[in-house]
Amino acid sequence: MSVPPVLGIITRADLTVLRAVATVRTAWLTHLMLDVNAALASPWTMRLVPWATIAVLVAFRRFRHLAAYLVIILAAALLVSVMTLEIGRMRPAGIGILGPWQGYAQPSRPVVTLALALVGVLYTLVPAGRWRNRGKWAAAAILAAFCAARLYLAVDHPTDQVTALIIGWPLAVVAFWLTVPNDAFPVSYRGGRKAHLDIGGRRGAAIVTALDHQLGLAVTGVEPCGLEASAGSTPLRIQVRGPDGGTTTLFGKLYALNHLRSDRWYKLARTVIYGRLEDEKPFSTVRRLVEYEDGLLRLMRDAGLPTPRPYGFAEITPEREYLIVMEFFEGAQEIRNAPVDDRVIDDALRVVRRMWDAGIAHRDIKPSNILVRDGHVLLIDVAFAAVRPTPWRQAVDLADMMLTLALASTPEHVYERALSVFAAEDVAEAFAACRSITIPNQLRSLMRADERHLTGRFRQLAPKRSPVPVQLWDIRRVAVTAGLIAALAAAVVLFDIYLSAAGLL
């Protein structure tokens, strides 16, 4: 058996340091160091901090940070296990070990665990800047006290702790930088939807560059707008310098992978709870989503519908982030905030009629997607629109539009105006097809806040018609439901394995 000479040198150097530390051993100091070591190395501390971190990340729905945290904890645990077994180093020899220990010495597992727990808190829960910087000092002080106690007790060699600190601090920090860079995924408690991406830093610069290179737009400013009404993308107001030197405002929607995933989960949940509605197909990629919306904007424009003029879309990060650009309706108000007179009601109903005639369904008719300017209705957010939809889907558009108008008027008046554009049977079919699931969330919550039972009133006004069934039971729905239950069970088992591997049990 050959031993590298450097191993002997390192061991002797470590022991020299430990012997020097041991010269200051006194009874009261030993008690103090045992208490410090017991408090910080206890299984409670080692599990409490990671579990609390996980709980806070789940509570704030910061799932990307959570995924990064779980992966980094697991990677570090595996790395430490491999190193521990490969190196197989004994505890300090020739000196009295005063504290409890377990397993090989190099790297020091308790030091790695505590450092990782503290760095995890700092980089997933504490906002960057002043608070994180203060937190770093506090974490460093805790780690210093812990390492000093373990050296005093001669439980670890100094080099065991150095290796542990390298894994638990700088390596972990680099891993957090790579997986959740602060520019793209800042830790913030200012509220707002998690679907909205931060458009500062590198992403902001990339947006300006992409719009210049790909769409030839000289951007002078980008700012978020209308965030409260949007959950599926990050809406932006884009200031552009025109060829004449004047400034134009455009509207942009930044789509990312998380929007696509949210859409998939949303549609999967609807499939399980209600049965798949006939035209609820999720998009396969972000690129497909923006291609589709851009194409529909052009189609609806050609059909004479009052939708924004399309300017194309730019690729921010291939297959991950795309920005679709369109006309910004300057001076337009959401229909909730605009006066709704007969002109507006008629115009809104004619928009639905035009969609029917053009063979298009908007599929997301709600107040935030209907703007009014100079008494004319404008339609936005066509991402979920469908071409050649079923009559059922077109009927739902009419019902949603009439409900939206009735919020600002009365069902009787809206019904009366509708009869000048649609047949009474069309209205009857619209409300026979109208169910809770077919009404967009915003419209549904506004209807709940309204004391009138709008749907029921419209049904009374329209000719009698049997309801159109929405709950569709088919083999696919049964299979998806069973698959989801199996996947949940598998996830529980895998999480249990993960907890064992990561040392969190």
Added chain:
Amino acid sequence: MTPRRQTRRHHRRAVRGPLSALLTTVMLAAAATLTGCAGFGDTVPGCGDPLRLAIIAQSVPSASYLPCIRSLPQGWSTSGFDPSQDGTSFLLNSDRSPGQPVTVRLTATCTTGGAGPSPPRAPGVLTYTRLGSISPRFAGRLYDVFPGGCVSYTFDFALGSQIALMEQFEEAVGLYPRQQLRLVLKQKLGVELNP
């Protein structure tokens, strides 16, 4: 290269590459470990690797012998190596006795009451066996008692295979003299084992 292509290349490298690489590496490592394919080697020190045996010696500073793996017969593996200030324990698993590993434990003392003497396994070692049952399972405990320490082996085998399995695990675990380890550590690392 056009500016557009430059932008694409930059983003692939700067944002997507490291993240994908990190996640892929970690997932592969996790999968390899969780499925037992990582090949980290046996966790229990072999008798030919005295530097790793030192941690066992530190777990019971008085023990004059240390349990180690001499050679594992076909179908046997080790797991659960756990040295601490209270002693050392590990498991010997046989594919002929699934779910019933032999638990090997080194402690400073042990109680051998009711156990009968067996042929000693090393010079200066007293070996005892106590059978808890013979049928339907062949279960009990074997003790190697020596100055300053004791190694106990708890076994529970199905009838029929017990003779071969007993022979195999006794052959697998050797006893390494502490005095010899002390000399090796002094020679190789220049350190004294005990204070």
